[in-house]
Amino acid sequence: MLSFPAHDRLPNGTVHLGDVAISLETAARQAEAAGHSLERELCLLLIHGALHVCGFDHEQDQGEMEALEAQLREELL
Numbered sequence: 001m002l003s004f005p006a007h008d009r010l011p012n013g014t015v016h017l018g019d020v021a022i023s024l025e026t027a028a029r030q031a032e033a034a035g036h037s038l039e040r041e042l043c044l045l046l047i048h049g050a051l052h053v054c055g056f057d058h059e060q061d062q063g064e065m066e067a068l069e070a071q072l073r074e075e076l077l
Contacts, residue, residue: 001027001045003052020049040077047072 006018022045024038031041047069056065 001049003049005053005055018053020046020053022046022049043077044073047076 001023002021004019004021006016008016010016022042027041027045028038030045031038034041051065051068056068058065
């Protein structure tokens, strides 16, 4: 998973936060290794990537990021 924060304001006033790219092949391997579905793995990766796009990183925000990931997993999955 790669995240590309942008935070660009579009001409119509909408803010584009960024993009998340996920390798399906890697996600499939990770899902198999974790013993869950590809769909679940894609959701987990998207949650993680969305937090990065919103500005969270592992070094400065690890505890807060992990807590938000857990909360979002519980609410969405």
